[in-house]
Structure formats: C-alpha cells, structure tokens
Amino acid sequence: PKSKQQDVFNHAVVPLVGEVLDGYNCTIFAYGQTGTGKTYTMEGGGGKTQDGELPSDAGVIPRAVKRIFDILEAQSAEYSMKVSFLELYNEELTDLLAPDESKFSDDKSKKPMALMEDGKGGVFVRGLEEEVVSSASEIYKILERGSGKRKTAETLLNKQSSRSHSIFSITIHIKECTPEGEEMIKCGKLNLVDLAGSENISRSGARDGRAREAGEINKSLLTLGRVINTLVEHSGHIPYRDSKLTRLLRDSLGGKTKTCIIATIAPSVHCLDETLSTLDYAHRAKNIKNKPEVNQKMMKSALIKDLYFEMDRLKQELYAAREKNGIYIPGEQYLADEAEKKAMSEKLDRLELGLESKDKQLDELQGLYDSQKVLSADLSDKLQTLQKKMQETECALAVLEEKYMQANNTIKEKEYLIENLLKTEKVLVHEAHTLRSELENTTDDLSGLFSKLERKGKIEDANKNIVGHFHSQLTQDMDILHRNISTSVSQQESQLKVLEEEMQSFITTKGKVAGGLQNQVREMKESFSSRITELHGFASELNLKSQLSSEKLNAQVSAHTSDLEDCLKGLLADADQLLIGLQNGLSQQEESLTTLVEQQHEGLTRNVERTKSISATTMNFFRTIDAHALELKRILEESQASHQKQLLQLQTKFEICAADEEKYLMEKVAGLLAESNARKKNMVRDDISSLAKTASERSNSLQTETTKFHDFTSSMSEQWEAYVEITEEAFHRNISSVEQKKCCLVENVQQW
DSSP: OOOOHHHHIIIIIHHHHHHHHTTOEEEEEEEEBTTSSHHHHHHBSOOOOBTTBOOTTBOHHHHHHHHHHHHHHHHTOEEEEEEEEEEEETTEEEETTSOOOTTTSOGGGSOOOOEEEOSSSOEEETTOOOEEEOSHHHHHHHHHHHHHTSOEEOOSSOTTEEOSEEEEEEEEEEEEEOTTSOEEEEEEEEEEEEOOOBOOHHHHTOOTHHHHHHHHHHHHHHHHHHHHHHHHHTOSOOOGGGOHHHHHTTTTTTSSSEEEEEEEOOOOGGGHHHHHHHHHHHHHHHTOOOOOOOOOOEEHHHHHHHHHHHHHHHHHHHHHHHHHSOOOOOHHHHHHHHHHHHHHHHHHHHHHHHHHHHHHHHHHHHHHHHHHHHHHHHHHHHHHHHHHHHHHHHHHHHHHHHHHHHHHHHHHHHHHHHHHHHHHHHHHHHHHHHHHHHHHHHHHHHHHHHHHHHHHHHHHHHHHHHHHHHHHHHHHHHHHHHHHHHHHHHHHHHHHHHHHHHHHHHHHHHHHHHHHHHHHHHHHHHHHHHHHHHHHHHHHHHHHTTTSOHHHHHHHHHHHHHHHHHHHHHHHHHHHHHHHHHHHHHHHHHHHHHHHHHHHHHHHHHHHHHHHHHHHHHHHHHHHHHHHHHHHHHHHHHHHHHHHHHHHHHHHHHHHHHHHHHHHHHHHHHHHHHHHHHHHHHHHHHHHHHHHHHHHHHHHHHHHHHHHHHHHHHHHHHHHHHHHHHHHHHHHHHHHHHHHHHHHHHHHHHHO
16 A cells, blocks of 8 residues: 555566567556556656656656656667557547547548558557657657547546546667677567456446446456456467457467556455455466567668558558548639649749758858868877977976986085085094194003003912912812821721621620520420419319318418419519619610710711811811902903003094094095086086077977967867858758748648
C-alpha cells in the first residue's frame, strides 16, 4: 500500500526499457477490477511537468518515455521514433491520433479500421496514424490529446471509468555502425496497454448502453483469460481470433515479445472475489513462456526502400479516396480557386527562382567560407610555428638568465672570500708578531723543561738504587724468616712423633691391663656360675629331702646361705680392689697426658706469637714500601702531566704559527686570483648583458608581431562570423517564407 509510482516503475518497467533499446519488442499491460487504478498506473494523475521533471504521480508511460530519451541522449545515438495510440471500444478499433473530422463528415459514414495479417505471423492495423516525435514533451502532448478522446463514463464503482482498451506503442529505430563501417538499423517496440476494468454489472449500476459496454469489456477479457489458460495448459488450439484484443496481443502472449503484467486490486473487503480472480489471472499469466527474440537488424538502404513502398501505398490510398469521395463546388468558386491556385503557382515559381539564387549565393558563401577556413588553417599553422620559435627563444633566454645568475653568485662569493682574506691577512700579521714573542718564551720554557727532566732522571736513578737496596734487604729478611719457620716446623714434628710414641705405649699397656681384667672377670663368672649350679643342685637335693624336718632344713639353708654370702663378699672385695687399681692407673695416665698437652700448647703459642711478630714486621715493611711506591708514582704522574701539557702548548703554538704562515701565503694567492676573477667577471657581465639585451629585443619584436597577427585573425573571424550569421538569417527567412507559401499552396490544392 505504501508503494509509489517510482517504485513500480523501477521494479517492473526499467528492465523492459533497456530491452527495448537493445532491439526487443516489449509489452506492459495493466489488468484488474474497475476503479483499482489501472489508468492511474499507466498514465498518472495528469500533473504537468515542471522544468523537464516529472511529477511524483506520473505513470508508467511518461516515465518510460523520459527514460528512453535520457538513455538515447546520454549515448549520443542517432535515432528516429514513432508513436501510435489505438483504442478498442465495443470490438471496434479507433485511432486516437487521427485528425478530428466530425465536423465535415458523419461518424456513421466512417469506415472502421481493420486488422490485417502481415504475412510473418504478426498483426497490424490498416490506416493507423504513426506520428514522428523527437522529444519527450511531444509524446506527453500526444498522450494527453489521445487520452482526452478515450471513452469514459461514471459508474457506481468509479467516477471516470475507462470503457475501452487502449494500446500506446512506441517504435524506435537506432542507427549503429558495424566493425566493417556498414550502417545498420536496430528496431525496438514498446507496447503500453491500459485494459478496461472487469466489473459486475449489478454492482456497477450499468444499464442499457453502459451494460452493453460492460458486456463487451467482460467478453474481451474473458477471451483473454481463455487464451492465457490455453497457453498455460498447452492445448492444441489457441482462440486468438475470438477477440480483437487477443489478436492485437497475440505476439505478447506466447510469442517473441517480452511481457509484463501489472495486476491492480482494491483494498476493500467487498471486492474480495474480484481481487482473488485478478490474482489468479495474473498467476496463470505468469506461467506463460514466451520466446523473445531480438528484432533483425536491417540496413539503412532496406529501411529507405520500405519507406518508399509505404509512401507509394499511401499515395494509392489517397488517390482511391479522392476517386471515391469527390467534392462538388459552384463554378464561380472553382474559377476563383483556380485563379488563386495559378497565382500561388506563379508565386511558388518565383520563390523557387529566389531559392535557386539563394542556393547559388549560399554555394558562393560556402566556397568563400572554405577558402577562409583554409587561410585560417594556414595562419594557425604559422602562428603555431611562431609560438614554438618563441618558446624556444624563451627557453634559451631562461637558460642564459640562469647561467648569468649562477655566474653572478659565484662572483659575489669570490668577492666576499677575497674581502675576508684581506681582513684576515691583517689579523694574521698581528698574530705573527705575537706568536714570535710567544715562540721565544716557549724556547725559554723548553730549556727550563729539559733541565727539570735531567733533575727528574737523577731522582729516578736514586729511587732505583733505594728500591734495589730495599729488595736485597727484603730477600735477606725473608730467608731468615723461612729458616725460623722451617726449624719451628721440625721441632713441632719431633714433639708430635714423641707424643704419638707415648700414646702408643699407653694404649698397649692399657690393652694388657684390660686383657688381664677381662680374664679375671671371666674367671669370676665361671666360679660364680659353678657356685650357682651347686646351689641349684643343693636346692634340688633340698626338694628331694623335703620330707626331712624343717629345723634341720632351715639350719642347712642358713649355713649354706652364710657360706654363699661369704663367697660373694670375697668376690666383691676382689672386684673393688681391681677397679680401684684400674682407676688409679687411669688417673695417672690422664695427668701425664694433660701435662704433655699443656707443654705442647705452650710451645705452639710461643711459635704462633713468634710468627705473628715476624709477620707484623714484614707487613710494616711492605706498607712503607707501598707508601714510597705511591709517592714515586705520584711524582712521576705529575712530571708526565706537566711535560704533556708543555708539549701540547708547544704543539698548538707550532700549529697556529704554521696556519698563520699558510693563511699569509693563501692571501697572497687569493689576491692574484681575485684580480683574474675580476677580469673574467667583467668580460662575462658584458657578454651576458649584450645577450640579454638582444634576446629581450627579439622577444619584444616577436610579441608585437604575434599580437598584431592575433588582432588581425580575431577581427577577421568576427567579421566572418557576423557575415555568416547575416547570411544564415537571410537564408532562414527565405526558407520560412517559401515554406509558408508552399503550405498555403498545398492547402489550396487540397481544398480543390
């Protein structure tokens, strides 16, 4: 519902317009119930174009026409275009572009237009007017004129219902050249069909004549539906001849034409049946398969030949019409018309003679124009050669000016260099005097420096002697220290050997004592075990003799226990004596070991203290040596730094003196160079000034000549353009007057 005319056109019509320009035949027709907008879709709302732009409600036909002309103008193609506007009302064909002759003849006396076969399977309307157009505005006017002649009436469903079918055809011939250079004509045709709406007679309120119109419309649309069904079902016979509408659309339904159907429906629920019927109609039509083919391109000569045949046919039709429909007028009017005709013929002869003279004048003017054109071409060639020469001279002048600028810059640089050299010469002379005095001072400094170096050498020799004496004393002290250390080490080794021997003897004696003690303990164990066994035997005897009296038994037990206690006491006393002896021996050995360790410790501490004192004296000796060495190093570095500084000063003074001498010599050489450069500069300046002067004079003369020539050519061209405009205006006036008189003569002839 929100779709606009532009959307419908872009979606459905734009591709077909391109196909038409490619040489196809295309058909667009609108189908639907009355009052659903078929005519609005095809023709639009009737708004006027403004500044070549279409209104927003413009229909398919004006939009297609505008697009065709836009594409052809963009391609700059050579083309011709013809349009025709046909109406089918009550199965009768009417040419909407034919002149209105109702004032001169009765409508009943008109001969109806007939459909004819063209022998190629196509159909054409005999006597149909085709108007040649060259712009879109002409087609809009033709469309407006033909739409005004269509049959319309008011019904209950539509205030301005179309009561007829209309077919607006656009035939385009486009010239194109083959690669061989042969001119061919490409032909395309666009049929824009506005069908009358199908309607329910009872609902539309049509009566009498309107009911007959509605019946004929429904009949033609019914026949169209049968043709579509037959094409979809692939039946044998297709009833094209049952209606003139189907005969006219025969090529568009199953033929070689590309066809587009625009189905229009009503949004009202009351029209549901008609809407479904329309959609079913369009769906069935969509299943038709056409076989589109590009129209055969024909040569330009063949098209001219066909046009000649058509002119002959039209002439024959005109003669036949005159013979059948003669005109009778009074004699006086006939004589007056004859006299007027004769006067017009004489006037026409005079105009033709004048036209011939004008043609001759035009030929002469054309010859003059050609000669002037040749002359202007020659002058333009000369102008181009002169311009080239002027450009070459300008380039040479630019090169010379650049060289002059470079030479001038080099001369200025040399002058500046010479001035700086002269200035520096004075400064260098002054500095040379100062340097001479400084050189004398430096010689004195050098003599003092050499004396210092001699003193330094003596001091270094003394230091070397001291270092040598110190080295010999150090070696002697080190030897003494080494002998002391070796003697202390031998003494320590002997004492350690004695200690090892004593320990070994102590260990052996202790081993023997321990062995004896083990033997004694073993013997005690054996005796104890024998006593225990005896005790066990005695106990067993007591158990056997348990039947004895308790008193005898107790006495024997006490006796045996006392004996046992005595034995055990003896054994314990022996063990205590043995342990006491062992402890005494161990304490004596421990005392001897401690005294030996203390003696060894005292000897070692004495040796350590002696070595510490020796190392302290040695370290003090080395510290004094390091201090003397650092002092010597400092004295050497200071002497080297002072010598280096004096040598650098001497070097810089020598370099400055050498540079001054070099500058002094360069100044003398620069003076000689400046004199030679001045001479060369004057010579180059004179030559460049003479060349620039001659080049400027030549360029000025050349510019004056070119301006004179340009003024002459511009004045001649202006005079020639004015003359051509005057002759063209005179020629157009003569042609227009001749055409007017010829038209008047033709009208008089037609009236006769």
